[in-house]
Amino acid sequence: MSLDQPGTFTPMPGAAPLPQQVAAQVRMETRLLLRNGEQLLLAVVIPLLVLVGGVLAADSVGLEFAQSPVDTLTPGVLALAILSTSFASLAITTGFERRYGVLKRLGASPLPRGGLLAGKLGSLLVVELLQVLVIGTAGLLLGWSPVVSVASILGVLCFAVVGTAAFASLGLLLAGTVRAETTLAAANLVYLLLLAGGAVVLPLSTYGDFGSVLAWLPSAALGDGMRSALMEGSLAVVPLLVLVGWTAIGTVATSRTFRWE
Amino acid sequence: MRYGDRVAADGLDLDVERHTITAVLGPNGAGKTTTLETCEGYRTPQSGTVRVLGLDPRRQRRELLPRIGVMLQSGGAWSGVRAIEMLTHIASLHAHPLDVSMLVERLGLGECGRTPYRRLSGGQQQRLALAMAVVGRPELVFVDEPTAGMDPQARRTTWALLEELRADGVTIVLTTHYMDEAEHLADHIHVIDHGRLIASGTALDLTRASGGSTIRLVVTEPFPPHAASSLQAVLGVETEVAPIDERSLLITGPADATTLAKISAWCEESNVLPESLRLGQRTLEDVFLQITGRELTT
Numbered sequence: 023m024s025l026d027q028p029g030t031f032t033p034m035p036g037a038a039p040l041p042q043q044v045a046a047q048v049r050m051e052t053r054l055l056l057r058n059g060e061q062l063l064l065a066v067v068i069p070l071l072v073l074v075g076g077v078l079a080a081d082s083v084g085l086e087f088a089q090s091p092v093d094t095l096t097p098g099v100l101a102l103a104i105l106s107t108s109f110a111s112l113a114i115t116t117g118f119e120r121r122y123g124v125l126k127r128l129g130a131s132p133l134p135r136g137g138l139l140a141g142k143l144g145s146l147l148v149v150e151l152l153q154v155l156v157i158g159t160a161g162l163l164l165g166w167s168p169v170v171s172v173a174s175i176l177g178v179l180c181f182a183v184v185g186t187a188a189f190a191s192l193g194l195l196l197a198g199t200v201r202a203e204t205t206l207a208a209a210n211l212v213y214l215l216l217l218a219g220g221a222v223v224l225p226l227s228t229y230g231d232f233g234s235v236l237a238w239l240p241s242a243a244l245g246d247g248m249r250s251a252l253m254e255g256s257l258a259v260v261p262l263l264v265l266v267g268w269t270a271i272g273t274v275a276t277s278r279t280f281r282w283e
Numbered sequence: 284m285r286y287g288d289r290v291a292a293d294g295l296d297l298d299v300e301r302h303t304i305t306a307v308l309g310p311n312g313a314g315k316t317t318t319l320e321t322c323e324g325y326r327t328p329q330s331g332t333v334r335v336l337g338l339d340p341r342r343q344r345r346e347l348l349p350r351i352g353v354m355l356q357s358g359g360a361w362s363g364v365r366a367i368e369m370l371t372h373i374a375s376l377h378a379h380p381l382d383v384s385m386l387v388e389r390l391g392l393g394e395c396g397r398t399p400y401r402r403l404s405g406g407q408q409q410r411l412a413l414a415m416a417v418v419g420r421p422e423l424v425f426v427d428e429p430t431a432g433m434d435p436q437a438r439r440t441t442w443a444l445l446e447e448l449r450a451d452g453v454t455i456v457l458t459t460h461y462m463d464e465a466e467h468l469a470d471h472i473h474v475i476d477h478g479r480l481i482a483s484g485t486a487l488d489l490t491r492a493s494g495g496s497t498i499r500l501v502v503t504e505p506f507p508p509h510a511a512s513s514l515q516a517v518l519g520v521e522t523e524v525a526p527i528d529e530r531s532l533l534i535t536g537p538a539d540a541t542t543l544a545k546i547s548a549w550c551e552e553s554n555v556l557p558e559s560l561r562l563g564q565r566t567l568e569d570v571f572l573q574i575t576g577r578e579l580t581t
Contacts, residue, residue, distance in 0.1 A: 029451030030385070033422040036378030037349040046375040050368075054361055123358030127415070130323055130353035132376045134345060 037132030047133060047141025052148045055111060064106045064213070065149060066156055072223055073099040073157060077164050087225070089253055093168070096161035097248035098223035100178075101185065103153040105222060105241060108146050108186040110209040113193035116142070117205030120197065125282050146186055154182075169255035177251025180262065185244040188265045191272025192240070198280030216241040225249060237261075240268040297473050297480065301422075304445060304455045306469035308462065308567065310577070314478035315458035316356060319425050322456070323353050336423060349377065352416035352424040356431075359412055360400040366411050367396040370418060377419035386414050391440055406433040413441060417448060424448065426457040430464060442468060462567035474571060481574045490565045496538035497569050499561040500546065505529040507553060517549045518542060525573045530558075533572055538562050 037043070055061050073095060080091035087094040119125050128138055158166075168174065197205050216222055219229075220241030226233035236242045243261035250258035297318070299305045307315050320326050321333055324340035324347065333340055338347045360369045367387060374380035387393055390410040395403055403411065409429065416424050429445070430438045445455055445468060459465055465472050466486045474482040474489070482489055511532055515524040522536025536542065543560075550557055571577075 029447075031381070031417065031420065031448045031451035031453055033451075033453055034379040034420040035350040035422055036419075038376055038378050043376045046372060050364075050372045053368075054363055057363055118362065122360065122362055123355055124361055126325070127353070127355055127359030129325070130348060130351075130355075131373060132349040132419070 040134075040137055043133050044137050044140045044144065047138060048144035048148065051115075051141055051145035055115065055145060055149055058115075061111050061114070064110055064210075065103065065153055068217075069099045069103045069106065069153065069157055070160055072102060072217070073160055074164070076223065085228075088227075090165070092161060092164045092166045093253060094225065094249070095223060096157070096164075096166045096168070097252040098225070098245045099157055099161075100154060100252075101181075101222050101241070101245040101248045102217060103157055104150055104182055104185050105189055105216060105244060106213060107149050107153065109189035109193040110213045111149070112142065112146060112190050113197045113209040114206050116194060116197035117200075117202040117209075120281070120283065121202035123283070129282060143186065143190060146190060147182075150182060150186065168252040171255045173257060174251045174255040177255075177257045178248065180257065181244055181247035181251065181265070184262060184265045184269065185240070185247070188240045188244075188268040188272060191269055191276055194280060195272055195276040198276060198282075221245055238264060240265055243268075297483075299454065299456055300471065301454045302449065302452050303470040304449050304457065304468050305471045305473065306465035307456065307458045307473050307475060308460070308465045308469075308571075309458075309475040310460055310571075313476045315460075315475065316427055317478070318475070319427050319456070319458055323351070323425055324348070349419065350422050352419060352421035354409075354412045354416035354424070354426040354429060356427040357408075359415065360408075362399065362401040364400050365397050366392055366400065366403060366407070369400060370411065370414050373415045374418045379420055381418050381420055383418065386418060389440075389444060390414050391437070406437045409433060410437060410441065413444070417444075417453075421453065423454045423456070426455065428459060429457055430459070430461065462571075466567060472567070474567070474574070476571070476575050482570055486567065489567060489570050496536065497563050497565045498534040498538050498542070498546070499527070499531060499559070499563070500534065500550075500557060501531040501559045501561075502550070502555045503530075503558045504555065506532070506555060510553065510555075513553065514546070514549050517545050523573060525576060527572060533569060535565060535569065535573060 038046075076095045076099075077091050079085070080087070080095070085091065129135075133141075193209065196208055200208070216239070219236070220239050221229055221233065221236040222241040222245040226237055226242055226246065229236055237246070243264035246261040247258045247265070250256050250261070297307070307318060309315050317326065321328055322335050322340055324344040327341050335347060336350055340347055367383065370387065371383050374383050387396055390413065392407065392410055392414065395407050400408065400411075409431070413426060413429055416426060426445070430441050433441065442464075445457070449455060457468070470485065472484065472486055472489060473480055506529060511524045511526045514532065514534070515522075518524065518534070518536070522534055522542060525533045525535070527533050534542070534546070546560070547557075
């Protein structure tokens, strides 16, 4: 038991380089998210049902949109997918991470809090990319013809990132303050309410006079932004500012109230 | 340069020497976890100072964390994560981690390596938590109740690993409410109760004090009032009498014929009927009982 002779457990402490830690965290969180059946339901199955059901219903009921139903609905369903991942999935997983001491345990690892947050956002973007691929393909099969230009791609990226930031900050606000079960119930409820009445899938015009109020919701802003980009090839400035505002509110509130245990 | 790290919290004044195993022994609720979590930087002490490896666990936490290993008392993993996957993840956060498969083998986690965390047994979860604490090759490991609820086999595996860590130069601070664990593993034992340090030393120091022999007297009916002090008066200052419960007393001191004769004379005089009179070596349990008047494990 000489200390000069290195043994199996001879201390050699040190943190891995931060990018490597964040990459490991992204991989881990993405794997766990994709493994979870309920999360997949929320992330892919429900948006797909909304898209296919919406297009079929619009055709049979004769809903009037400015453009074809599939061109109108697909951008909104993409917005819904982003909302479901960055808000509901994130809130639910983070709530249970708090409950099961995962956040506490990672808090004692070399991974700093900023790295943990970066890992979470990274995994959200990976999952969202998969969602966009699946929903986009489904849309194209249904006859979707989006505006494809530099402005439209920029607009989609811009709204995807800012929308993710806004909904993630709100999801973390929920997850960091109430119990895991409450987070689960509340996140699903909010998701359903926004799906039905949040002007995310359907444009604001379908809500009549009430639309001007709904325009302040982050869901409507994200839906509008996606529709402007993919239907008109333009960047919607006011919805973008609305999302930036929600991000600011969510971030400040979360940083003041988030409890790690 | 100081050899060793000074650790203090909540009126506790604990020193830990490097390359040793230090046990913080106390009953449930004594403040063991609080003490550990203060050292790990989870809690800020209201007063006093804590230095771990010479660092402030709160203000220099980022510097400290890669150098220490932490085993939480429970939880700490995603419910759906597989055991080896979790360990590999923690390993990937460190610069020079141990070989995961070696650690898995050493702790007998091979057969449950692909089992989701929520389906692991309590003992398996604890061994995984210990593996997570040491995989980063830390200088100092904090382990909270490492063997609580483990079967004897898993317990021996855990003890062997902790002893090997010490032999390789790792400093270990563990909490336990098992006195045999403290006696078996620890170079130094701090006994705490209600957040205060009540005794400190090696197992031998603690048990050899005041003669090292004990007599447990159990009687058939509850003792009359003030039995302990009246027996104490009969036996003199050489011995120490502590009540255990209403029908038993612990007598520490020379367990010789004179003492036994005095005890039996006192029983006759006090009109109590002995049910058992047991002689033994003083254990840490007795030390705790003597100082606090309560049993350690209830």
